[in-house]
Amino acid sequence: MSLLQQRRLLALLRNPFGNGVRIVELSDDHLRVKRRDSIASVSLRSLKRPPALRKGILGTVVTMRLEDQDDVVLNGADPLAARLFSEEVKEAWVRFNLSVLDKEAARLERILAAVNALGAPLRYAAACQMAPLLEEARGLDASLLSKLQDEAIGPEMVARIAPVRKFVADPRTARAKGIAAFVTAELERWNEFFDTIESKPLTPEQRLSVVVDEDATLVLAGAGSGKTSVITAKAAYLVKAGIRQPEEILLLAFAKNAAEEMSERVEARSGGPVVARTFHAIAYDVIGIVEGSKPALADHATDDLAFTNLIKQILKDLVHRLSDVSKAIIQWFAHFLVEPKTEWEFKTKHEFYTHMEAQDLRTLQGEKVKSYEELQIANWLYENGVAYEYEPLYEHKIPKTGRRDYQPDFRLTESGIYIEHFGVRRHKMADGRERLVTAPFVDRDEYLAGMEWKRQIHAENETNLIETYSYERQEGRLLTGLAEKLAPYVTLNPLPANTIYDRIVELKQVDDFSKLLGTFLRKFKSGGYTLDDCEAKSESMTLGRRARAFLDVFAPVFAEYQKRLGGRIDFEDMILRAARYVETGRYVSPFRHILVDEFQDISQSRARLLKALKAQHPDVRIFAVGDDWQSIFRFAGSDIHLMRHFGEEFGGNFDGQTGVHRTVDLGRTFRSIDQIAFAARTFVLRNPAQIEKKIVPAGAATEPAIRIVTVSKGEDEQRLSSVLEAIATKLEGRSQPESVLLLGRYRYLEPDMRGLKHDFPQLRISFKTIHASKGLEADHVILLNADSGRTGFPSEIVDDPLLSLVSPEEEAFQNAEERRVMYVAMTRARHTLTILASKARPSSFVTELRNDPAYGIAAALGAEAKAYLCGKCGGRLLGVTGKDGRIWYRCEHVQHCGNLLPACPSCGTALPRRAGRTTEALCDCGAGYSNCPECSDGWLVERSGRYGQFLGCVRYPACLGKIRVSVPKGRISKVDTKP
Template sequence: MTRLRQRPLLKFLADPFGTSARTMELDGNYIRLTRRRRVESLSLQSLARAPAVTRGMLGTTLTVFTDKMDEVALKGASHQDARDFSQRIKEAWTRFNLAALEKEAAHLNSILAEVKSLVAPSRYPAAYQIAPLLEKARALDASLLSKLNAEAVGPEIVAHIAPVRNFADEPRTLRANGIAAFVAAELDRWKDFFDTIESKPLTPEQRLSIVVDEDATLVLAGAGSGKTSVITAKAAYLVKAGIRSPEEILLLAFAKNAAEEMSERVEARSGVPLVARTFHAIAYDIIGIVEGSKPALADHATNDMAFTNLIKQILKDLVLRRSDVSEAIIRWFAHFLVEPKTEWDFQTKHDFYSHMEAQDLRTLQGEKVKSYEELQIANWLYENGVEYEYEPVYEHKIPETGRRDYLPDFRLTESGIYIEHFGVRRQKKADGSEQLVTAPFIDRHEYLAGMEWKRQVHAEHETTLIETYSYERQEGRLLTGLAEKLAPHVTLKPRPADKIYDRIVELKQVDDFSKLLGTFLRKFKSGSHSLQDCETKSNQLKLGKRARAFLDVFAAVFEEYQKRLEGRIDFEDMILRAAGYTETGRYVSPFRHILIDEFQDISQSRARLLKALKAQHPDVRVFAVGDDWQSIFRFAGSDIHLMRHFGREFGGSFDGEAGVHRTVDLGRTFRSVDQIAFAARTFVLRNPAQIEKQIVPAGFATEPAIRVVTVSKGEDEAKLSQVLAARSAAVAPEAKPATVLLLGRYRFVEPNMQDLRQRFPRLKISFNTIHASKGLEADHVILLNADSGRTGFPSEIVDDPLLSLVSPEEEAFQNAEERRVMYVAMTRARHTLTILASNARPSSFVTELKKDPAYGIAAQPGAELEEHDCGECGGRLLGVTGKDGRVWYRCEHVQHCGNLLPVCQSCGTALPRFTDGTADVRCQCGATYPTCPECEDGWLVERSGSYGKFLGCVRYPNCVGKAKLSSDDGSALKKPRPGNRPR
């Protein structure tokens, strides 16, 4: 035993409060400390570094440092004694650590060997594989290696343990270096395989995707980039490299034919017998293994039409059998079939009109109305058996006022009563009084004047006018108030629910609603949602009464649907039941590598099954191939967010980082020429949420590759024939026929294919919807009916906001999925893409493509009519050719705005427009016209009236602006009203 004491004469001076140790004794592997009132022990293992000896005026201090950052000092010792004691502690400490190192030698050498193997690994150093090594290295470093005194143990030992310490300190760098070394060596080792596995050598990007083998690997495979080749080669590589046996590989596809094609291709190319399966097939197998037999599949599971028809039948039966549900169903169709938005929900006329046009505001009686509140009134009248006319011509002739014929909103045919619905709300003024106000984009004074004029007309002609107001709906009493106002004049005769439902069926409104219910039901089941979940989310998203009305119907439909399964299962049950068996371990998976094709189409339920399979063993790898740019099956349950957050959903963990995964961008396309490939990329990336990918085109176009051809009403067939004739003429007589793919957003746009094939034998012509064209390609693609409207493109009836109740996230970008549908259409083409679009109602996509030079769209031969902003509502003024051959510019919002302008009288082609800084309207040909004092878009031209010639607005009778003729030169004498020009 060795001891160090405070010197008696110095201890009171050096340590007057007795805080330092009075004695230190070295006892084996411990240092015993004696203080004034207690004795402590320090293990040599706890020392952070060698003791320090400091000489002072009041003796020498010896300080011991522990790994907990504590310092223990003995003050007032003899200097020589302190130095001797310090040396003995250092020697004991070194002996102790060397002994500990010797004790851990085998463990250290094992870790060291694994760390050194990272320099040139024989297998891809995936996160799951290296994470346990990192854990062992850090534990050893913390308990031993970090405590070894470099001076004491010597440089050889320091150098020996350095790789482990470096790895513990910078694991990500060493793993990244190991990955780089492995990939380089593996690419070289398997070069011949990559050169010959397909008919053409694989690209560098394809080769990289095959040798990369992270916990989760996402291969971004753009259109025509050879994703099937990648999956084929990956499966063959895993087997041939001895990484996996065929039984350990699960090859998944979404469609049965795709799975069959993949199986055949893998075996044909590599000789490896691998059976690809669909998600439903593997799920069904899992159920069979666990339960001993497979439950019967519902008849409608494989037939979407049968599924929709079942929903329709359930709706009909509920109307007939359950009065409470029938009321909810009728209430839905009468008042909530469309989004209950009014002009008060919009800041501009253009936004309001665009929304209204996207809605099918068709009443139960069958006519289209102009606002949601009018729809409510009309349907209430119909439900209660009150016969009416919508917007009839007023029964009395109104004297010439410059206005159009007066068309009241409703006329009740039996009583002759008129109903006018006024879009006004009540607003309190500062003095406490109330005033009527209009929507933000409506001229309040003009609107109130119009209300007063209508009241005067009815008063003068002694016709009964019932008034309703927007503020009544805002206060929740629009329809109850209407009932009270009509009570003295009308006897209500409510129609039976089944009769109303028959009318709804006649209007074909049940079809779309059944599809919505079906989509909602599948998402509801696959996401394991509850009605309470949906109600909670509805409140969060502020979907209001419409969501409540929908859920009232859905709850009953879902309950009845589940009853009608009668022990059978649908595809949602199949996936979820298999996932449950896998999660609980009742099914034990043999799979260690899971390869998934078309990953962008994955749904929440499929993802759950995939995660369950991955979680069963630590070494399971997920290899997903897909293209988020081609995610177009949201209606079928696919959830693009699973791909966008791939690492978070399926990745591993390493060094405190979750979601570890690898992404490989194939980049290269073997299909489209540069103009098409780059334009499609630019188009889809307008949505910043899409994953950015680089594109290497298949070749370079020698002529304009994308053209937009505008089509007048009734010219569809003629224009298509012109395009096909041009393509046919370009095919050399001795060449094989060129392939032409006609694409439509909907099936109903398909032309007479038999006739076209007979007329153009040099062309191999086919038609498909864009959704069904995935995987197809052709020399030339012609996109039909790229028009605006409900069944246009982008479709305005695809995503009902209610689906957000059973979707994890709603895409914020407008027309996000429709934009991807357009990308799919564009990238079916090898050499040319021709888009046929209405000149009166072109698609917003077409307008974007034409206006932005980044797309490089070729102009249509001949003079093309320009687009202008509509000064009345902010929409587009589109050039149209009338039956008489004259050109007019009409607002795109024909039903609502009605702005119609003639072309310049001087040149007969262009549209005169306002010029900043002048009081005139000027045409590009140089002609000028006086501005209209009443409206934003019109100008004055000479007209004749009962009092002679005058200047009148070209928009008459929509605008009655006028001015006197100058006696000398015929110019307008009246100046335009200030502040009336567009800003």
């Protein structure tokens, strides 16, 4: 033991109150610090550096700097004693540090070896491997290395531990450098393997995807980029490199045939039996291992038609059996089948009309109506046994007023009561008065004048008129109010639920609803949702009464469905039951590498199973190959959110960073030439939510590769034959036939295949729906019926908003999935893509492709109808041929707008249009006509009346615009105004 103390007299003078350090003793690896009233023990580990000596007035001052404590300062020491004591403390301090370091030598050497190995690693530095190393290195650094002083351990030891300390200080950079070094070396080591694993050498991007081995790796495999080659090479590489045994690798595919093909290819190339399975197959195996046997599979599990028919049967049985449920079902079909949007939710007539047409507002009686509120009224009348006519001609002839013949909204056939529904709401003014207002795009004054005119007509002719208003629905009393108004005139006779349901079946409304229920049911089960979840989400999304009405039907349907399963299971049960067994450890997974094909099609339930398998062992890797641009099976439960947020869902953790993953973009396509590949890429990326990928095309086009062919009504077969004839002609003299794939958005579009194959034997012609064509390719692709409309392309039978209740993320971009369907269609083609579209009603996709120079589309074949806008609603004016063979232009919104114009009298084909602020409507043929002063679309032509000649609007009698002027020769024309 060695000690140092103050000299007594000097200590008394220096510290008369006795609060300072009086004695410091060195005992083994501790310092004992004595003050007048206390003794403290300080470990040499806390000493930051050797004691420092400074000459003071009353003696030597000895200062010992401590870690996280007040310095120990002894004043008034004897100079010689202070120097000797300081040297002893320094020697003890160095000995202590080296001894502590020596105790951790094995641990240090292990960590140091692992850190140094990052300079030339033999394995990919995945987060799951590096995280334990970082944790151990940080523990050693915190407990020892950070406390060691350079002066205590010497420069050699400082240099030795420096790599560990550097790794701890910046682990992300160290890992990144290690990965880069490994990838470079590994690509070189396995160069011959990559050259020979497939019939053609792998591309640089494919090679990179094989050697990258992050916790979660996402390979973006665009159309025709060779994703199967990548998965095959990855599995073979893992086995040949000794990274995994075949039984530790799980290959997952969505379709049985894809799994079988993958298994054969991998075994042939790796020499080991790496078995590919579908998600359902592995789930079934898990259940069998845990339960000892596999439960029977429901008959409808593999048959979508049988599944939909089961839902239809359940609906029918519930209507006949349970009165409360039957009431809920009838209420749904009568009042909530379509999304209840009104005029006030749209800025323009065109938007409103387009929405209404997409909804197919068909009443229980069978007619199409013009608004959701009219639909409610019509169905209430039908439910209550009140016979009615929709928009009948008024029973009294109205004198010529320039209006169309008066057609009230409804006439009750027994009582003769008329019902007019007025689209007005009440708005409270600042002064407290109420004012009737119309939708944003409706002329309020004109509409209110029309209301007064109708009231006047009924008053003059002494017919009974019942009025209903939009504000009544807004206030929740439209139908109760109607019942009160009709009570004096009508006796209600409600129809039995069975009768109404039979009518619904006749209208084929049950088919689509059964599909909606089926899709909802599968997503409900696979996502693990509850009815409470759906109700809560409905409230947060403000889906309102329609969602409540749907859930009132779904709940008993779901309960009955589960009951009818009995002891059998469906695919949703299969996946979820297996996931639970894996999550709870009842099944122990042997898999360390999980390779997933077609990852864009993954659902929530499949993702849950995947996460459970990954979580069982810390070193499990997920290798996912897919293309979010080809995610087109949302109706079957696929959830694009899982791929777009791949890292968050499946990634690892390292250095406080979550969602660690790696993305590799294959980029290169072996299928489509540049014009097709680039146009398809531009098209799909109009949706900013799609993951951006580069594209390297298979080759360069020497002539236009994409054509749009316009088709007049009834010309479909002729136009298709013309396109096939053109393809066949170019093949003359060639020995090898070329493939032609006909694609349709719907199965019913399949043409006469036997006749086409007979007429064009030199072509290998086939037909597929676009969804069924995924994974296929052909030399030439012809897309059929790219028209607008409910069953056009893009399909206007959009996903019902109710599906958002069982979907984690909604896509905000309009026609998001349909745009991806179009991308799939375009990228089936190697050399040419031909799109057949209606001349009068081309789809919005065709219009976009044709009008945007970015796509580089060749000019359309055949005469193309020029686009004219309707001045009344903003829709399109479409050319139609009248009974007399002449051309007329009619608004696309026939039911709602009714705008009709004759073609130019001079050329008989084009339509005169107003040019800027001029007073004339000019035609492309050069003819000009004076603008109508009353309407925005019409122009004036010569007419004869009681008072001689005048200029009248071509839209007469819909428009009464006219001018009494002398007519300059050659500037007017007589026309027949009857189409």
